[in-house]
Amino acid sequence: xxxxxxxxxxxxxxxxxxxxxxxxxxxxxxxxxxxxxxxxxxxxxxxxxxxxxxxxxxxxxxxxxxxxxxxxxxxxxxxxxxxxxxxxxxxxxxxxxxxxxxxxxxxxxxxxxxxxxxxxxxxxxxxxxxxxxxxxxxx
Amino acid sequence: xxxxxxxxxxxxxxxxxxxxxxxxxxxxxxxxxxxxxxxxxxxxxxxxxxxxxxxxxxxxxxxxxxxxxxxxxxxxxxxxxxxxxxxxxxxxxxxxxxxxxxxxxxxxxxxxxxxxxxxxxxxxxxxxxxxxxxxxxxxx
Numbered sequence: 034x035x036x037x038x039x040x041x042x043x044x045x046x047x048x049x050x051x052x053x054x055x056x057x058x059x060x061x062x063x064x065x066x067x068x069x070x071x072x073x074x075x076x077x078x079x080x081x082x083x084x085x086x087x088x089x090x091x092x093x094x095x096x097x098x099x100x101x102x103x104x105x106x107x108x109x110x111x112x113x114x115x116x117x118x119x120x121x122x123x124x125x126x127x128x129x130x131x132x133x134x135x136x137x138x139x140x141x142x143x144x145x146x147x148x149x150x151x152x153x154x155x156x157x158x159x160x161x162x163x164x165x166x167x168x169x170x171x172x
Numbered sequence: 173x174x175x176x177x178x179x180x181x182x183x184x185x186x187x188x189x190x191x192x193x194x195x196x197x198x199x200x201x202x203x204x205x206x207x208x209x210x211x212x213x214x215x216x217x218x219x220x221x222x223x224x225x226x227x228x229x230x231x232x233x234x235x236x237x238x239x240x241x242x243x244x245x246x247x248x249x250x251x252x253x254x255x256x257x258x259x260x261x262x263x264x265x266x267x268x269x270x271x272x273x274x275x276x277x278x279x280x281x282x283x284x285x286x287x288x289x290x291x292x293x294x295x296x297x298x299x300x301x302x303x304x305x306x307x308x309x310x311x312x
Contacts, residue, residue, distance in 0.1 A: 041219070043193070054177065059243060103193070115294075135222070
């Protein structure tokens with residue numbers, strides 16, 4: 034089987050998920066916003082159900098379809114914590130992450146989402162380059 | 173507003189993230205590592221997702237209303253601002269440090285790894301701190 038078939042199928046499923054949420058409830062499938070909104074603010078129920086579904090989908094992949102579980106990150110925990118903190122700050126400030134700005138925003142032809150996506154992709158690439166090449170961390 | 177449709181959407185999203193390999197931070201870092209041993213998988217993940225949303229979104233939003241809610245609830249900001257750019261910069265740095273973005277991190281809680289629990293706790297802390305921190309910096 035082609036090595037890129039599963040990434041492609043997975044990607045199409047992400048797109049279909051976003052389109053079903055838009056068609057049924059008129060909402061954007063942005064995970065950072067859904068995650069934060071499930072804890073704070075009104076309309077927590079649909080967001081909590083979305084997150085529950087997320088876990089169910091993962092269970093099906095690994096326990097029913099039988100795809101192996103990926104290995105744990107080898108990064109030290111302080112780095113993981115710094116990473117999570119920045120991801121939380123950044124997605125809250127910028128109003129979205131890979132799903133809201135990337136998958137949904139690009140589909141909506143949103144100029145803001147295009148700029149955000151190009152920006153976080155570029156910074157991700159630069160960060161990995163610095164971590165690997167300059168600091169020499171084995172992330 | 174009904175909530176159950178979000179469960180279906182979440183299941184599809186969880187399937188997509190895990191089947192595609194996006195819940196493996198090594199693959200994500202490999203994708204961002206364009207000067208090293210580049211892993212192109214994410215091109216296919218993002219490509220597959222965006223082709224679907226790009227083609228289908230206009231058909232959906234041409235409707236007067238969603239099927240099960242009274243109105244579409246879409247972001248209406250049109251202009252770039254410092255919060256958008258600054259937020260994307262911080263998010264990109266954080267993403268590159270671990271290979272986790274919010275969706276893959278949350279679905280990875282299933283795996284019971286210490287690092288995904290730490291990541292998610294830190295991420296929610298960052299979301300909670302953003303408002304107060306930003307108001308400190310913008311008022312000074």
